[in-house]
Amino acid sequence: MEPGVLIQILVWGLYAGCIYILLAIGLNLIFGVMKVVNFAHGELLMLGAYATFWIYTLSGVNPYLIIALAMIILGIIGVFIERLCFRPIKGTGKLNEIFLSLGLIYLFQNLAALLWTTDSRSIHSPYSNVSVSVGSVRLPLDYIIIILFTIVFLIAFQLFMKRTTIGRAMRATSQNRDAAALMGINVERMDMLSFALGSALAAAAGSLWLISGQIVDPYMGSIPAIKAFAVVIIGGLGSIPGAIVAGLTLGIAENVVPLFMQSFAGLLGVSMSFTAWKDTIAFFILIIVLVIRPTGIFGEKGE
């Protein structure tokens, strides 16, 4: 394989990994604080992408500037989901959370289909024709901006969690809910905030997905979401560095493994394409990890 092609694939992997990381960190935060898994997280990504698409087509502003607005909108939606759906069923069992999420998936997917039809949508970022030369390879500027954006998000998120009072209160709640409540932290408000923040991060992921030139449709959310779950499980529930490492690994593996398999099959004299398997790689990793460690790699906390 040519080194240039490999670099290109690595950058694609990094870019895909960034989307997974943003989703996974939101899931991690919600799980940490509320001990709830929202299976409809991918639908928040989809709504975030549509919010950006919609505002961009109406206003024509640089789409990178719209991300903040999309995050605020989804943050508000997140608050409603927490208050109206997840809070009433708190403590009634994990199966109920799963079933409730399914209802939300139906609701959001078809709401989006109703509002924006099921046509695939895409936008052109103002930098879509610009690319940067690194040695012999040309990388799209948008991918590089997205990787930088993700780094900025991650640093801001980390600072928020470590340095601000609210961030500390959230971490305290996720460590020990009862103790945090006794210390005067309003844990229900922390639930709400974690959901808002998680949804906003999903919106950021969705917006970046759209801006990078990918197509958006109402049913796009479930695959990235399930991959984000894989990232959360592989990286460890509640671990942010784990999510980053696992997200990047998955993003790169998805792009590299089909290519390696293709060249391997080529060596055996078979010409086969494995690109159709791209979306299943996350599941194979997930299944292998869970067969070895049924509670996930750092699962003790979760159970």
Added chain:
Amino acid sequence: MKLVRMNMNMNMNMKTWTGIISLILAFLIPLIFGINQYLLTVLIIMLVFIIYSSAWNLLALSGQASLGHAAFFGIGGYVSAIVANTLGMPPIAAIPVGGLFAAFIGVLIGLTCIRMREWFLAMVTFGFAIIAHTITTELSWLTGGWDGIPAKRLIPVTITNYIMYEYYVILLIAVAVVVIIYLIAKSRVGLALQAIRENELEAKVMGINVIKYKLMAFAVSAFFTGIAGALEIHHFGYITPEVYGMDISFWPILYSISGGLFTVSGPILGTIVITFIWEVLRAFGLMYERFILIGVILVLIVIFLPKGLVSVPEKIKSRLQL
């Protein structure tokens, strides 16, 4: 446990009578309404999904809520269609083959899931449906890829009133499946599955072979799901990878929850009621609104009626007593 038993006995009479009356009605429908193609098609699909939801619910009885049952639905359908096409078997003989193959895959998937708890099991089963979809589209020489393959009709279309015969055949199969699932749920196996769901460790301590029963639940559930899938595609006359769709995995969950999780009558009642709502909404020409409404119904039921529609009479009764 004892309390549950007593409650069951009390409702037994009423429930048996409702069951018998609805069964008689089901047999009379073609006689009352005539051979109505639309009505019978709706009812056939409803019966298929009664089988499917009951099978899903049996697995849920053991505490394993699968989000990827479309894998078994699709595998049963494809195997049955391929077997019927290549070996020239009549569909009615090929359908059990599809079910058996689905059960075999079910045991394999069950083995990987045996130690997983709710969330992880949900994700992994969801993943298996996507893997099954990918394998099917990749094996295009066998499965026709994205275009799918034709499947023989259960009853040849050339026979007059074939749809009526098809309805009766599927009705008989559905009744048989529901009776079998009822017997399983009420037997020691069913009790063992419930014990595992309530507390796996305690069940193990009580001497229940958890792995054996969990795998058994997976196998039986996958078998009947495969049968349902095969029946559906032999009714439609073709099969495409769409049978692995996410909504195919979600329907039995919706039906079981709205009817009543972990009960035998729940999935049946849920399928009938939701199908009715669905068809009424279709008559109004609604498309996405139907799905939105279904989503809202699911959310509301999980929050306000977690035991499903079968618990409504009890709820009313306790209200009246107050």
